Amino acid sequence: MKTQVAIIGAGPSGLLLGQLLSRQGIDNVILERKSGEYVLSRIRAGVLEQGMVDLLREAGVDARMNEEGLPHDGFELAFDNRRVRVDLAALTGGSKVMVYGQTEVTRDLMEAREATGGTTIYEADNVQLHDLESEAPWVTFEKDGETHRLDCDYVAGCDGFHGVSRKSIPEGRIKEFEKVYPFGWLGILSDTPPVSDELIYASHERGFSLCSMRSETRSRYYIQVALDEKVEDWSDERFWEELKRRLPDDVAEKLVTGPSIEKSIAPLRSFVVEPMQYGRLFLVGDSAHIVPPTGAKGLNLAASDVNTLYRLMVKVYQEGRTDLIPNYSATCLKRIWKAERFSWWMTSMLHKFSEEEDFNTRMQQAELDYATSSEAGLTTIAENYVGLPYESLE
Secondary structure (H helix, E strand, O other), rough: OOOOEEOOOOOOOHHHHHHHHHHHHOEEEEEEOOOOHHHHHOOOOOOEOOHHHHHHHOOOOHHHHHOOOOOEEEEEEOOOOOEEEEEHHHHHHOOOOOEEHHHHHHHHHHHHHHOOOOOEEOEEEEEEEEEOOOOOOOEEEEEOEEEEEEEEEEEOOOOOOHHHHOOOOOOOOOOOEEEEEEEEEEEEEOOOOOOOOOOEEOOOOOOEEEEEEOOOOEEEEEEEEEOOHHHOOOOOHHHHHHHHOOOHHHHHHHHOOOOOOEEEEEEEEEEEEEEEEEEEOOEEEHHHHEOOOOOOOOOHHHHHHHHHHHHHHHHHHHHHHHHHHHHHHHHHHHHHHHHHHHHHHHHHHHOOOOOOOOOHHHHHHHHHHHHHHHHHHHHHHHHHHHHHOOOOOO
């Protein structure tokens, strides 16, 4: 087998990259370790920045998003039993976000790839990357008990934090930056109407909580929990009662509860690797960086990487601009570190870090009070939340 771009991973970033490249006539093959059904079963983010919405439209996979997605021009910060609205549209000159689940984005991209005849090989085991520093890298994988070879010009590592792509870079050629937070998020998905038309991020003495949604009839809620908590110890009833305790009274009174259809605990970490490329391998999304979900940046950062790599490949194949290849990592990292800062800041401001009233607690209170009482503070939140502009390769 031979292709121009080998894409490792069929999550939303790999599929979006493949769709964009295919529309420009750039051949690509996607290899995915899991089955398509497994990929679709993963419950992930649901808030899309304007930049990602525009990229999905450029990829021609926006029909269902336009029909079923929920445009939001604001969200709320709750603390001290009150709520402050962040008016995204007013503070940013009209920018908004779109609530549309990652599962739905993935489904749309899968269907578009199937319709165009793009090659995606699911359940590709033992994927290995070879000769990445040469002009002719190649990939091997096992499928149905046979070993296959895929020759290519470039490799896009879209296979996540635990994937093979980053691990294929020799030790000493990249540097990792990491911060692990002392808590996680316990999240549930339920077929209940959202408690509010907009997201609510709540800071409380018992811990952080978030009221989100996937549609007008499906809700996604989270509460901060200790890292040693186990999902099986949290009945639906216990979750709902704890969530109500952390919300303003008027919100808690309106909360509609019901059986959970998914429940999980996700640890929080900040992680970045530099550089994001090695030879002809480009790391994309979670393979290169992780953010705590407080700022709704994970999927959106992956999309910004896809945007950069897609436009780079167009320059390479349509204009012969191989001189831009070394710019990929630096271009991506400019935006990544700004998003990392925002996600770290939101996490630091809204979560409970200590059982005692200490200096950090008072700083959190002062930060939250300033950020929500100053137009400059609210504007900073809004600009980062809707997403900073994509960086140029040149």
